[in-house]
Amino acid sequence: MTDVPPGYPREWEADVVLTDGSVAHVRPIRPGDGEALHHFHSQQSEESIYLRFFAPIRRLSDRDVHRFTHVDYDKRVALVMIIGDEIAGVARYDRLEETDYAAAEVAFNVADKHQGMGIGSVFLEHLAAIGRESGVKLFTADVLPQNRKMINVFQDAGFEVSHEFEDGVIAVSFAIEPTDKSRAVELAREHRAEAVSMRMVLHPSSVVVVGASRREGSVGGALVRHIREGGFTGDLYAVNPAADEIAGVSVHPTVSAIGRSIDLAVIVVPAADVPDVVRECAFAGVRAVVVISSGFAESGEEGAALQRQLLETARVHGMRVLGPNSFGLINTSEEFSLNASISPRMPMMGSLGLFAQSGALAIAVLASAERRGLGLSTFASAGNRVDISGNDLMQYWIDDEATAAVGLYLESMGNPRKFTRISRQLSAVKPVIVVKSGTGHHGVPGHTVRATRERPEAFAQMLRQSGVIRVDNTHQLFDVAQLVVHQPLPKGRATAIVTNSDALSTLTADAAVERGLTIGHGPIALPVTATVQEFTAALQTALADPGVDSLIACFIPPIVIPDTDIVTAVEEVVADSEKTCVATFLGMRGVAPGGSLPTYPLPEDAVSALAAATDYAEWRGRDRGERVRPGRINRRRAHDAIESVLAASPEGRAMTVEEVTELLNAYDIPLWQAHPVDDAEDAARMAQDVGLPAVVKATDPALRHAAGHYWIRTGLRTPAAVAAAYEDLQVVLAERGVEGIAVQAQAPTGVVVEVTSAEDPLFGPVVGFGVAGVPSELLGDVSHRFPPLTDTDVADMVAGVRAAPLLAGYRGTDPVDQVALHDLVARVSVLADDLPEVAQLRLNPVVAHPSGVAVLGATALVQPDPGRADVGRRALSR
Secondary structure, three states: OOOOOOOOOHHHOEEEEOOOOOEEEEEEOOHHHHHHHHHHHHOOOHHHHHHHHOOOOOOOOHHHHHHHHOOOOOOEEEEEEEEOOEEEEEEEEEEOHHHOOOEEEEEEEEOHHHOOOOHHHHHHHHHHHHHHHOOOOEEEEEEOOOOHHHHHHHHHOOOOEEEEEEOOEEEEEEEOOOOHHHHHHHHHHHHHHHHHHHHHHHOOOEEEEEOOOOOOOOHHHHHHHHHHHOOOOOEEEEEOOOOOEEOOEEEEOOOHHHOOOOOEEEEOOOHHHHHHHHHHHHHOOOOEEEEOOOOOHHHOHHHHHHHHHHHHHHHHOOOEEEOOOOOEEEEOOOOOOEEEEOOOOOOOEEEEEEEEOOHHHHHHHHHHHHHOOOOEEEEEEOOOOOOOOHHHHHHHHHHOOOOOEEEEEEOOOOOHHHHHHHHHHHHOOOOEEEEEOOOOOOOOOOOOOOOOOOOHHHHHHHHHHOOOEEEOOHHHHHHHHHHHHHOOOOOOOEEEEEEOOHHHHHHHHHHHHHOOOEEEEEEEEOOOOOOHHHHHHHHHHHHHOOOOOEEEEEEOOOOOOOHHHHHHHHHHHHHOOOOEEEEEEOOOOEOOOOOOOOEEOOHHHHHHHHHHHHHHHHHHHOOOOOEOOOOOOOHHHHHHHHHHHHHHOOOOEEOOHHHHHHHHHHOOOOEOOOEEEOOHHHHHHHHHHHOOOEEEEEOOHHHHOOOOOOOEEEEEOOHHHHHHHHHHHHHHHHHOOOOOEEEEEOOOOOEEEEEEEEEEOOOEEEEEEEEOOHHHHOOOOOEEEOOOOEHHHHHHHHHOOOOHHHHHOHHHOOOOOHHHHHHHHHHHHHHHHHOOOEEEEEEEEEEEEOOEEEEOOEEEEEOOOOOOOOOOOOOEOO
16 A cells, blocks of 8 residues: 555454445545545436535545545545445544534535445444544534435444534434443444345355355365255356366356356365456346365465455455355355355254364264254354454354254454454354363464464453353253253253162252252152153153253163163153253153154253353343443543653553552542652652551562561551651661652551453453452462443452452451442453553452442553454454
8 A cells, every 4th residue: 555644543444344234445645545435436426426515526636535535544534335346435533623623513524326235324434433432522514404314324333413403404413332232232233234234145046056066075166065965945056267067067168157146156276367357246236255285374374465365356246255264155045045165965954053164174063963863054164364354254143033043163263352242242142162272372274363362261251251161062052952952941940860879869859959959859769670750750741840951861771661662752751841940861862753752861061051051041030230330430631641652662551659540530539549658758648648557568579579577567656656667678788779659648457459461462352350358369369351331240240250259348357348349340340352462451459348449559561452353343354
């Protein structure tokens, strides 16, 4: 980009999904956009021009174009929407000097042929986010009364819009600070667009295989056969310049030669040829591609360059890409019956949506589902995940009536923040079961993933925050899936146990209690010689017990009764019950064809799946709270504090005490001041100024967070005691070769806790909480959550540490002020969410006491914005 001016905000660039499922590119305007802007304007209707400029300006003057394309990206901001190689829309705001630049006049202009695709809404989201980052609080616009589309863009965004009519013009104004309604609207629009985009991929009416081959054992030939033999209901085409027919399908030399638009192209040609094939598909009207070919980023830097070229080619032309190095996709619906995958067998139709990144693993996953008699709704393998990811599939599955539960095998995660909010929305209506291999500290070949600095426990806590069922392997994934697909969710934790073995009875009960279930009935151990009628009666009695929420039936093969009779009897009894039922018949696993009873080879497997479903049902039934929105926050003040640090130290640095105080004050977090003193007399005098009792402490950061209390003297009630403490501490510090002593007012007695935030390269902001000292530093007793948080998240975070009883009045002590403590954690979470430049923030010590909280110490590290994967405005991940 040779025309990029100094200060060009590259971080504002984004690929977005429009309402028709296609992809467009939004970016800041550049000086070199003049000719493209002239062309855009020349294509507009007279009505559109009049609505934008209030005058019939048929051609923009060169002076106007220069003014539109030359902006400072601060007081004057302009964005363009690019579809293909043309400008499809322009949006801008100009900050108003008379409002001290806190208000900005905004205007949009969308090409006639692209109206109705949600471009105006995307522009508003992006301009509002940019404005908030720059301190803009209010947008204004002058709109002609007949321009209902523009007025609706503002109103439908969820902001509180006010109108004034004067001189034939409607003056519109609204605060751009996000509201609960505007956030909900933004997420709903993102969800709808991305779901439509995935429906376009998974519901094609026409498919072409590019690279089809007659050669025995070729992948291209196999794909044609699999689609044809799978019963695909749409039109199937093949492309190969050297063949006329493959597997009964007529072959064309190129995609363009087919002579019609195609919904989906499955590409299996050498990697070096893929970008050109994708380009040809785009010109031929193909809307999405599945790239089976390997040889991309998983093979080295040359392949990685090809992968980047593939993505850029597809994005320029508005196409979605599954792959490369993908195993393919499957839709078992009778309406489509599409097996566009390397799997030779079409899975049975069912209600489990399945996503796997690895092609090799996809084979094992599909085989395991088939062995268990577990049907699928849709399946996709992302391969190197250059574009379509598990996040996209989850957006689709939220509303997909054919899918009752979702399974994800994740080798890597490119955008955990987006995963968290989408999976939370999906988990609220359908179980989401996740296998996550690895820890995120090592890369996966072919996947562009940022490394994380967080411990593996943080990832597990992120999944729990999202309501996701975390399992260790594919066996457990299907153990849980066959339960949640075929059985109702448990209404409580009380389970009944019916067996025909004392040993099984004890083993099952112990496993249930260990996994957090309670025994509400039994365990009942029938004799091994019991009849079918006795089995049936015992099961019916257990299910009729009002204190029972679920049933575990465990049987060893009886001596006098055929196994099938017992299985049939159990299935018939549980089929009439609305309670959750699982069974163990030693050696059996899965769900019998046509049945609904999940069976497991061992009691521990059944209990583990039941406990996971029970935990999920409990999460789903809870009130997940409202997003925390503490009052008295001055974001402009915080931005100014950070900008002043980075202006002097562009690479970043630790903040001074004064700077940290200013940052925290912007979020209404008062920091108790520690006053440096030079000698004992100065210390005694300062203690009288701050108020007695006082503390004398070391100021060296390395000492203030060290184990033990040799660096601080507390409970000093007289000036003489303060002076003596100073002299004593000075000797201790001299022995360690450090210096620096301060006097501070003593906080009330309470529990010392620590609240932290860190900007992680992968996860973005991560907030931590723990009881300071041994629990957090030695035992790792720290809870993590990922902003934005709800009030329930905050409460769970504080209660989630093992040392939490200390906060509730342990052994007769006074309980701390939970409201004040929760408010502090909430404020830190909002600060972390707002300010990616705050690389680290540590509040320690924080004394939580019966009347509030006292933040006695704080450190912060500021660095340039690292660029989050999820930036708070609609964008596809790169």
